[in-house]
Amino acid sequence: MLNCYLRLAIVVVALGGTLEASGQQATEMFIPIGQSPGLSNKESVIGTLESVDPGKRMVTISSPSGAQTVGITDRTMIWLDRSEQKQPNQNGVINDLQKGRKVEVKVRKGEAKAVAEWIKVQVGP
Amino acid sequence: MSWLNWSRWYRKVIILIVLCPLVWVLSAVSACVSMPSPPSDLVSKGRDIFFNETFKGNGRTCGTCHRAEANFSINPSFIATLPANDPLFVAEFNPDLKKNFENPKLMRQFGLILENLDGFGDLENKFVMRGVPHVLAQRTSINSNQGPRTGWSGDGAPGDGSLRSFATGAVIQHFTRTLNRVAGVDFRLPTEDELDALEAFQLSLGRQQDLTLPLPLKGIVPKRGQEIFLDNKLGKCNLCHSNAGATANFGGGNIGNANFNTGVENLPDQPADLSGERNPPDDGFGRPGDGTFNTPPLVEAADTGPFFHNNAIETIEGAVGFYDGESFNNSPSGKLLAKADPNGVGIELDGTQIVAVAAFLRVLNALENIRQSLELLESSAKKGFAERAEDRDLLKRAVSEMQDSIKVLDGGGLHPEAVAHLQKAKELAKKAHSSFFRRSGLTQQAIDELRNGRVQLIEAS
Numbered sequence: 389m390l391n392c393y394l395r396l397a398i399v400v401v402a403l404g405g406t407l408e409a410s411g412q413q414a415t416e417m418f419i420p421i422g423q424s425p426g427l428s429n430k431e432s433v434i435g436t437l438e439s440v441d442p443g444k445r446m447v448t449i450s451s452p453s454g455a456q457t458v459g460i461t462d463r464t465m466i467w468l469d470r471s472e473q474k475q476p477n478q479n480g481v482i483n484d485l486q487k488g489r490k491v492e493v494k495v496r497k498g499e500a501k502a503v504a505e506w507i508k509v510q511v512g513p
Numbered sequence: 514m515s516w517l518n519w520s521r522w523y524r525k526v527i528i529l530i531v532l533c534p535l536v537w538v539l540s541a542v543s544a545c546v547s548m549p550s551p552p553s554d555l556v557s558k559g560r561d562i563f564f565n566e567t568f569k570g571n572g573r574t575c576g577t578c579h580r581a582e583a584n585f586s587i588n589p590s591f592i593a594t595l596p597a598n599d600p601l602f603v604a605e606f607n608p609d610l611k612k613n614f615e616n617p618k619l620m621r622q623f624g625l626i627l628e629n630l631d632g633f634g635d636l637e638n639k640f641v642m643r644g645v646p647h648v649l650a651q652r653t654s655i656n657s658n659q660g661p662r663t664g665w666s667g668d669g670a671p672g673d674g675s676l677r678s679f680a681t682g683a684v685i686q687h688f689t690r691t692l693n694r695v696a697g698v699d700f701r702l703p704t705e706d707e708l709d710a711l712e713a714f715q716l717s718l719g720r721q722q723d724l725t726l727p728l729p730l731k732g733i734v735p736k737r738g739q740e741i742f743l744d745n746k747l748g749k750c751n752l753c754h755s756n757a758g759a760t761a762n763f764g765g766g767n768i769g770n771a772n773f774n775t776g777v778e779n780l781p782d783q784p785a786d787l788s789g790e791r792n793p794p795d796d797g798f799g800r801p802g803d804g805t806f807n808t809p810p811l812v813e814a815a816d817t818g819p820f821f822h823n824n825a826i827e828t829i830e831g832a833v834g835f836y837d838g839e840s841f842n843n844s845p846s847g848k849l850l851a852k853a854d855p856n857g858v859g860i861e862l863d864g865t866q867i868v869a870v871a872a873f874l875r876v877l878n879a880l881e882n883i884r885q886s887l888e889l890l891e892s893s894a895k896k897g898f899a900e901r902a903e904d905r906d907l908l909k910r911a912v913s914e915m916q917d918s919i920k921v922l923d924g925g926g927l928h929p930e931a932v933a934h935l936q937k938a939k940e941l942a943k944k945a946h947s948s949f950f951r952r953s954g955l956t957q958q959a960i961d962e963l964r965n966g967r968v969q970l971i972e973a974s
Contacts, residue, residue, distance in 0.1 A: 413632070
């Protein structure tokens with residue numbers, strides 16, 4: 389018979405007591421492309437938007453390591469990086485993802501398909 | 514005495530008379546000109562950044578809220594001692610930060626800091642008020658099998674979510690000159706090297722390893738408190754605070770730091786709510802939150818109140834008592850405990866038992882204060898003539914730790930004999946701090962008194 393607290397441990401894990409740790413999104417939006425600590429140039433993809441398919445909610449990013457296609461879900465955060473214009477960064481929408489724009493994409497871990505957790509897109513004045 | 518001997522003795526006296534003022538002058542000059550050693554390693558560099566670097570922001574540093582003299586935290590009584598122009602109060606004197614940056618009333622009354630954890634899109638309505646967690650013993654506290662958990666809800670850092678990345682988020686939230694929060698305009702982001710140094714410094718603070726309970730304690734009440742703490746059918750504290758730390762162990766091995774919904778948000782009559790100020794509910798981990806917060810270490814708890822993420826409870830007795838209340842027992846965590854209990858009970862303690870667990874935590878905290886004081890005094894004793902400024906800093910910090918140990922024990926009416934020794938040790942260290950010639954001897958006496966105090970609390974190992 390399982391120890392009752394071992395059972396508890398299983399329940400705690402099942403209910404999310406040991407949720408996957410994650411980076412804070414609130415302040416992430418103010419970090420310019422390429423400067424996210426521990427992520428940029430390590431885990432995120434930085435490149436230019438090669439193609440955007442709003443219908444299928446897919447974007448392809450061209451980066452030095454090749455082209456990568458990622459999905460966009462309702463949970464994906466899109467942020468407009470206006471730091472080069474010394475303007476505050478803002479929340480964006482899928483239509484802001486335009487071909488040729490510079491982006492940084494963080495891919496959500498643990499998903500079967502590559503899905504973006506957030507996308508920073510550099511926008512002009 | 515022959516004339517020759519007398520003459521030699523006389524010459525020695527003359528030399529001494531000449532040398533004494535010379536030594537005095539040299540020592541005075543040394544005290545004036547000797548500055549703390551320049552940063553020679555990552556930890557020193559991190560310390561310097563932590564306390565002095567404003568990142569071209571509004572004047573705040575990490576040390577503005579995580580004060581060394583307040584156990585790397587801050588509380589209302591400490592806040593009351595600060596001058597009006599302290600950067601902590603920047604919202605009171607910087608017009609750009611007057612609205613939606615802090616709530617000065619809640620800060621001064623309850624030590625609460627404003628955070629926009631669910632985003633900066635609606636500053637008027639979307640914010641939470643949180644206390645300042647101490648940053649001690651992080652080496653033992655923030656790791657989990659799923660990755661690091663920082664801040665009150667385990668998601669305090671942007672980037673990769675690590676302690677190293679935490680400062681970047683803190684600069685954006687707390688250091689900005691305006692609410693636009695433009696990097697390069699309102700602040701500069703920490704560099705990679707600075708993040709490395711800050712992480713190294715923070716990891717160097719406080720305990721570097723967890724205790725192994727039970728300890729051979731001497732006091733009857735703290736001893737009983739320890740039994741209740743470790744009893745998985747009664748106190749059940751050790752399940753989520755393994756060895757009074759910040760990691761959980763339900764019997765299947767340590768799972769590291771974990772998040773739980775313990776119902777703190779449901780406490781009635783929370784001080785900040787009673788104030789009439791706006792205090793939106795805090796939904797904890799994630800965006801939107803799931804209501805969970807991560808587990809803080811308990812060894813450092815007794816001298817770092819108020820307690821919980823919202824500073825809802827002022828005393829350690831009250832914090833232990835929370836787990837006997839309805840808010841906890843009706844919470845998801847309380848219900849899980851009840852489900853695992855053969856009698857269907859979550860946590861049920863009586864008044865004496867609550868006080869006993871608190872007494873145990875007070876003694877643990879005092880032992881940690883003593884350990885740190887001894888470490889500081891022993892480092893001080895090794896300092897040479899040229900390191901006087903650094904030495905004085907060590908002694909000052911030791912005095913502060915000793916003061917905490919006295920306060921923590923006295924506040925619970927515990928171990929008066931130990932308190933007497935700790936008082937003596939503190940006075941000796943204070944004298945050492947202001948003395949030049951007797952510094953070494955006084956420091957050694959303080960060390961002896963500290964050890965005498967410690968012996969009152971715990972059997973010698």
